[in-house]
Amino acid sequence: MSTGSGASISVRGVGKTYQAGAGPVRALLPTDLEVAPGEFVVLLGPSGCGKTTLLRMLAGLITPTEGVIEIGGKPLFSGRSAEPSRDALGSLGFVFQAPNLMPWRKVWRNIALPLEGKGVSKAERRARVEELAASVGLSDFLDHYPKALSGGMQQRVAIARALIHHPSILLMDEPFGALDAMTRDSMNLLLQKVWMDMGKTVVLVTHSISEAVFLADRVVLLSQRPGRIQDVVDVDFARPRDLTVADDPHFGELVGRLRKQLGGHR
Structure with missing residues (x-):
């Protein structure tokens, strides 16, 4: 597990x-989850199981019906307010499915967009x-326009912006x-x-069991809706991992364990 500048995440009864x-x-359903600073956690589960709902609550995009979320030891939602704390939001970066x-x-101006609202000078x-x-x-590629980039390169821009x-x-x-598949492998290595390098705390949602096992310190498997x-x-597995880790018998055992619990989903 990486130990760096990342913050902790605490989910209690959410x-x-x-x-x-x-x-x-x-x-x-009410969910408890602790993510340590610098940890890489992957949320895995079938469609509609609530993993994206949980991720969006962590991002302050959706208000929980119940429970408490803390970012770096401070509440994301204070009291009865449905609005997330600005201080907590400043600790978060979000990468969506689409770039x-x-x-x-231009690419550099897409990446710099979050800084413009903060009044940071152009230079x-x-x-x-x-x-x-x-x-x-x-x-x-900083002076290219997005249309000139492949899908994988566009997602690199989205990651940089976050x-x-x-x-x-x-x-x-x-x-x-x-x-x-090949671009996805290269993006997993990049991520x-x-x-x-940066020591961030990462929570990633995926449908891919092999991607989850390749990237994660821990894989959190959610059940069918209502999710739990x-x-x-x-x-x-030791870090850094290369693609040959998939040939390790233990890798196959973990993938098989998760696939069995998912009922044959990929």
């Missing part, structure tokens, strides 16, 4: 119920982008799900390197 026309829909880049802005924005770009393999304000926690919602934690699997 659940979510949506109000629908046919009545309340229970998306996530969501602005096509009329400092550019300098900070150039420093970060080297870590994610974008140095030669990291540009130096968050201590990186939340990722299936960021590589739309990529082909592992970024995590090891069904299993927590420790992954103890």
Whole structure:
């Protein structure tokens, strides 16, 4: 496990119920989860199990129906307020399934977008982008427009944008799900390197069992809706991991264990 600048995450009794026309829909049962500073945790489970709901609650995008979330020991939602704490939000970076880049802005200006609202000067924005770009393999593409980049390169831009304000926690919602297998492998290697270099706390949602086992310190398996934690699997392969770790019999055992609990899902 990486030990760096990441912050802890504490989830205590957090659940979510949506109000629908046919009545309340229970998306996530009361859930407890502790993520240590610098840990890489993957949320895995079938579609509709509540893993994205949980991730979005950690990001302050959805208000829990019940329970408490703490970021770095401080409440994400204070008292009865449905609005997340600005201080806590400043500790978070979020990467969505789609890159969501602005096509009329060059790559460097897409990455720098979170800094503009903070009043950072153009010269400092550019300098900070150039420093970060080297870590994610974008140095030669900063003055390109997004349409000139492949899907994998666009997701690199999205990751850089999420990291540009130096968050201590990186939340990722299936960021590589739309990529082909080879590109996905390269992005997994890149993400592992970024995590090891920067020491962020990472919580990633995926449908891919092999991706979860490759990246995680711990895989948190959620059940069918209403979601609950069904299993927590420790992954103890040495870091850095390369793609040959998938040939290790223990890797296959972990993948098989999780697949069995998912009922044959990939």
